[in-house]
Amino acid sequence: MSVSSLSSLSDNETPLRSRRNDIKLNVFEKYDDKEFRARFRVSKETVLYLDSIFGSTIKPVTKRNISLQPVDQILITLRYYATGSYQRVIGDIFHIEQPTVHRVTEKIAYMRSLFINMPTAEERLEVANDFYAIAGFPRVMGAIDCTHIKINSPGTYSNHELYLYSYIIISVPDGRNSPE
Incomplete structure (x- = not known):
């Protein structure tokens, strides 16, 4: 992408490197309950419930940059699993890089033992x-x-x-x- 093509981006197009503003607010307000469930395969209440269960565990420990909040990490992971899409595509949707999608989904998947238990x-x-x-x-x-x-x-x-x-x-x- 050349410098001239960057300057010609319309107001609603954002280069990937630009950090997104709070994902939760965007998707919670952007989609009604039916559309939200269609995109994430769970209700908004379920996302908030998951956040209450392990949000403090996955909360970012740094204040050096714009970190992904726990509920944002949950939304990214749910969208990834709901669509079966590539991590790069999910990153493009949320304006984050593919390695970040990988780290977030791995971190959330690690919490599976809270919900899935094998018998003794x-x-x-x-x-x-x-x-x-x-x-x-x-x-x-x-x-x-x-x-x-x-x-x-x-x-x-x-x-x-x-x-x-x-x-x-x-x-x-x-x-x-x-x-x-």
């Missing part, structure tokens, strides 16, 4: 015994199943492979509360 050895044995009691299969830890729940068109999402509108539900039952 004792719990694994109990689950295996439950499955054995149900079906006679030894050493089974879970049965993965997936189904499409057909819905009316929300206007923003289409499952193009099956040409229908649906939620995809993935279930991993553990052998307890099985129907008899």
